[in-house]
Amino acid sequence: MKTLIANGKIPLATHYNDDRSAKWSVKDKLLLGLSLSEYLAQAFRNPLNWFFAVIFSFGGYVTITRFIFGLGYVTHSSYDYPWGLFLGFGLFVMVPLSASGFMLGTAVEVFGRDDFKPIERLALLNGLLGYLFAVIFLQVDLGQPWRLIYPMFVSLGPAAVLFLVAWHVATYLTVQVAELVPAFAEMMGMPKLKTFIKSMILGLTIAGIILSTLHQGALGALFTYAPYKVHPLWMSAPFQWFHYFCSSVFAGLSMLIVVSTICKKTMAWRCDDNFLTSLDRLTIGLAKGATLALITYLVIKIIAIAHDGDWGYLASGWGQWYMLEMIAGVILPMILFTISIRNNLPGLARFAALIAVLGIALNRLNTALFTFNWKLYQEIPHWRELVITITVYCLFIATYRFVLYRLPILYTWKKDEEAAS
Amino acid sequence: MKAMNRRKFLKGSLLGGAAASVISKRKNADASSSFGGYPDAMGVLVDLTRCIGCRSCEAACNKEQGLPAPAQSFDDLSVLDHERRTSEGAYTVVNRYEIPGKDHPLFRKIQCNHCNEPACLTSCFVNAYTKTPEGAVIYDATVCVGCRTCMIACPFYVPAYSYSSVLNPVVQKCIFCYDTRLKFGRPPACVEACPREVLTFGKRKDLIKIGNQRIQNHPDLYEDHIYGEKEVGGTSWMYLSSAPFDQVGFDTDLGTQPILSYVKEFLTVVPMVLTIWPALFAGFHLLATRKDKQKKEEKSEI
Numbered sequence: 001m002k003t004l005i006a007n008g009k010i011p012l013a014t015h016y017n018d019d020r021s022a023k024w025s026v027k028d029k030l031l032l033g034l035s036l037s038e039y040l041a042q043a044f045r046n047p048l049n050w051f052f053a054v055i056f057s058f059g060g061y062v063t064i065t066r067f068i069f070g071l072g073y074v075t076h077s078s079y080d081y082p083w084g085l086f087l088g089f090g091l092f093v094m095v096p097l098s099a100s101g102f103m104l105g106t107a108v109e110v111f112g113r114d115d116f117k118p119i120e121r122l123a124l125l126n127g128l129l130g131y132l133f134a135v136i137f138l139q140v141d142l143g144q145p146w147r148l149i150y151p152m153f154v155s156l157g158p159a160a161v162l163f164l165v166a167w168h169v170a171t172y173l174t175v176q177v178a179e180l181v182p183a184f185a186e187m188m189g190m191p192k193l194k195t196f197i198k199s200m201i202l203g204l205t206i207a208g209i210i211l212s213t214l215h216q217g218a219l220g221a222l223f224t225y226a227p228y229k230v231h232p233l234w235m236s237a238p239f240q241w242f243h244y245f246c247s248s249v250f251a252g253l254s255m256l257i258v259v260s261t262i263c264k265k266t267m268a269w270r271c272d273d274n275f276l277t278s279l280d281r282l283t284i285g286l287a288k289g290a291t292l293a294l295i296t297y298l299v300i301k302i303i304a305i306a307h308d309g310d311w312g313y314l315a316s317g318w319g320q321w322y323m324l325e326m327i328a329g330v331i332l333p334m335i336l337f338t339i340s341i342r343n344n345l346p347g348l349a350r351f352a353a354l355i356a357v358l359g360i361a362l363n364r365l366n367t368a369l370f371t372f373n374w375k376l377y378q379e380i381p382h383w384r385e386l387v388i389t390i391t392v393y394c395l396f397i398a399t400y401r402f403v404l405y406r407l408p409i410l411y412t413w414k415k416d417e418e419a420a421s
Numbered sequence: 422m423k424a425m426n427r428r429k430f431l432k433g434s435l436l437g438g439a440a441a442s443v444i445s446k447r448k449n450a451d452a453s454s455s456f457g458g459y460p461d462a463m464g465v466l467v468d469l470t471r472c473i474g475c476r477s478c479e480a481a482c483n484k485e486q487g488l489p490a491p492a493q494s495f496d497d498l499s500v501l502d503h504e505r506r507t508s509e510g511a512y513t514v515v516n517r518y519e520i521p522g523k524d525h526p527l528f529r530k531i532q533c534n535h536c537n538e539p540a541c542l543t544s545c546f547v548n549a550y551t552k553t554p555e556g557a558v559i560y561d562a563t564v565c566v567g568c569r570t571c572m573i574a575c576p577f578y579v580p581a582y583s584y585s586s587v588l589n590p591v592v593q594k595c596i597f598c599y600d601t602r603l604k605f606g607r608p609p610a611c612v613e614a615c616p617r618e619v620l621t622f623g624k625r626k627d628l629i630k631i632g633n634q635r636i637q638n639h640p641d642l643y644e645d646h647i648y649g650e651k652e653v654g655g656t657s658w659m660y661l662s663s664a665p666f667d668q669v670g671f672d673t674d675l676g677t678q679p680i681l682s683y684v685k686e687f688l689t690v691v692p693m694v695l696t697i698w699p700a701l702f703a704g705f706h707l708l709a710t711r712k713d714k715q716k717k718e719e720k721s722e723i
């Protein structure tokens with residue numbers, strides 16, 4: 001795409017083509033205003049696509065075998081570890097990293113922080129796709145995925161935490177789709193639809209906050225069903241939901257910093273000046289929010305240990321693993337964020353965000369897999385399970401890129417008058 | 422009665438969270454009122470001091486439940502060399518434990534303990550589990566989605582899953598021979614098959630009396646504890662042992678609270694968030710944007 005722009009192509013961002021002779025058709029919009037051969041040529045030039053081709057051809061095959069030969073073929077069929085990577089990574093890691101949508105929605109729509117507008121849509125999209133793929137991971141893991149709607153309509157168990165997660169994730173997906181409809185409406189030229197959504201944006205955003213608070217917390221509360229299986233350092237019945245909710249705040253913000261950095265580095269042609277020039281300032285702003293959440297999280301983690309009287313465990317091997325997670329995944333990014341804020345170093349904030357993202361992934365995997373059944377043996381996932389997980393995640397990245405190339409997320413859709421001038 | 426009220430309250434609170442499930446509350450009202458320890462629930466008292474590890478119970482269970490033939494026959498006692506757990510092909514298994522300082526090993530039969538307040542039941546989001554008044558915890562495979570949270574929740578590591586099935590994988594565990602026997606007041610197949618009277622079938626409250634009597638009559642033989650009388654809120658299957666329970670494979674760290682009590686800390690938060698958040702954040706919005714509004718009004722006045 002860079003090459004094409006160097007040759008004088010302008011990325012599609014209006015309803016009318018360059019000389020205003022005709023409207024872009026939907027096909028043109030999908031092909032970024034290129035002809036089919038130009039589009040394919042730029043796709044073939046992109047090395048990431050070759051990487052995806054390899055992953056999807058092999059990983060896609062393995063994924064299909066899961067649905068032909070069953071879960072037993074791709075996992076170790078463990079009775080002791082009923083949840084493996086699909087949920088341990090796909091659900092428990094993806095969902096906190098997708099908290100960006102409600103965080104930025106709150107900042108802009110509720111608190112009126114319009115200065116965060118350039119990155120709001122990216123945050124919403126990060127949330128929507130993260131949740132969507134968490135559901136896809138769930139569908140790979142469920143024994144009978146075609147019964148996904150059973151808890152909604154067929155047989156209801158409303159006293160179960162998972163019931164809440166199911167309903168909230170489904171409702172929240174709808175809310176996030178609605179929140180992104182304006183971007184779609186701009187591109188497709190449907191101003192009435194946009195006005196309609198805008199009229200209820202405050203309600204949608206507050207609904208998003210409620211749903212997020214509860215289901216982020218509920219994912220933690222799922223482990224309170226296994227108070228004797230998860231290691232006590234990672235399991236505190238009264239605090240578990242708050243640990244998960246609080247950590248999702250900095251996880252979502254850090255993920256947004258990471259994603260925006262990737263966008264800036266790899267698809268600067270798609271970003272407009274508004275996004276590119278304000279990104280450094282926004283990164284520092286996001287870092288401030290993340291730091292506040294990190295310190296809150298650290299304190300409530302320590303309070304949980306004190307409340308449960310788990311100090312003794314810190315001296316054990318598990319305790320050292322726990323302290324490594326806390327120092328590398330929480331305290332280190334907190335310090336780096338603070339330095340970056342005080343000295344206005346967006347680059348350092350980006351590095352800190354990456355560490356925080358990895359730290360939160362480690363925390364979720366620790367709870368769901370590594371310290372689960374700490375009194376028994378350690379389960380090591382089947383290689384096919386790992387391959388499928390990587391494949392679905394690559395599909396997530398490919399979808400993400402597909403949407404970013406097209407919808408006005410990183411750029412502003414030009415009004416017809418502007419385009420004319 | 423207390424437990425029932427709490428259960429109802431929790432259900433109600435999550436119902437609110439589910440927004441559109443007012444109808445479901447009515448549908449599930451029966452389930453909530455019938456939850457808890459039933460006064461006439463049946464149970465089995467397992468006396469480890471009598472078991473010789475002959476695996477007759479395993480064979481009887483296999484036949485009664487129509488399970489596939491095992492790789493090694495039930496006469497083959499070499500399977501006892503390794504500790505086993507329940508699986509999709511075996512709802513009950515016997516394990517051998519060498520006890521330090523004793524000249525003979527102890528054998529322990531495991532199967533679903535049929536809790537009074539089952540963790541599997543409380544964790545299930547499609548209500549697949551039912552605790553029957555007879556004491557059995559049964560499972561409805563036709564609604565199971567296969568999330569396997571029940572396997573996460575079970576403190577005894579009992580439910581197994583038929584991972585090998587592609588089209589109809591289900592949870593598989595002991596159901597107290599509910600359909601074929603317990604419903605008609607008959608003891609489960611394993612109890613009938615036991616040649617050593619290890620297993621005593623009866624009303625749970627009577628079994629506790631019997632257990633205490635045995636401990637009283639032979640205080641030198643038995644540990645002074647009935648495992649399952651109080652663990653995780655009490656179970657229908659209970660155990661007597663001559664060795665400390667942790668030496669015969671029991672988890673002695675499980676408290677006396679039902680698993681649900683650990684979850685309720687979160688469940689009580691749900692209605693608070695639902696009711697407080699809208700007003701709180703709408704208020705924040707008004708506070709945060711009041712200056713913009715003032716500016717606008719000033720402008721319009723001019």
